[in-house]
Amino acid sequence: MSDNEQRVVAARLREARESLGLTQGEVSGALQIPRTSVHAIEVGKRGVSALELRRLARLYRRRVEWLLGEDEAPVAAADGALYRATQDLSADDKEQVLRFAQFLAAGSVPRGARPGSGGKRP
Known part of the structure; x- marks a missing residue:
């Protein structure tokens, strides 16, 4: 190297x-x-x-x-912020955050209905 x-x-x-x-x-x-x-x-x-x-x-x-510097894809700044915001939570609270994140990732909430997305709520 x-x-x-x-x-x-x-x-x-x-x-x-x-x-x-x-x-x-x-x-x-x-x-x-x-x-x-x-x-x-x-x-x-x-x-x-x-x-x-x-x-x-x-x-x-x-x-x-x-x-290694071979991949220039930016890493979301929110990833680090999310980690820091949850690191002091109890194990139960972390589990709830994880379930909510999985719920969002599964697409259970229409993208336009999410707060801050600019879309209207149903």
């Missing part, structure tokens, strides 16, 4: 972590590596193994291709 590629990966990893409101300590615990290794990866001083990259992609809910 070239220096430029490593800088891109480092920046994307940091961006993904910060968008979820995670600390380097939380990431190190999830990956079972020292926090100093997470810092070194994010500043481009340490490379990331394929296994670590896959685990980071899962943790950050990002595609490996995006982390």
Whole structure:
């Protein structure tokens, strides 16, 4: 991996972590590596193994291709905000939020009927 590629990966990893409101300590615990290794990866001083990259992609809910800088598809800013807004909820409340999200994703509410969609309610 070239220096430029490593800088891109480092920046994307940091961006993904910060968008979820995670600390380097939380990431190190999830990956079972020292926090100093997470810092070194994010500043481009340490490379990331394929296994670590896959685990980071899962943790950050990002595609490996995006982390590598090969996929420019924007990640919705609302994803991070939604995570931060729900991280302190009880398990029961999180389950309710999940059920509501699944209800919306299933199309049970006509798109024009959703608040803020500009459509009229039935």
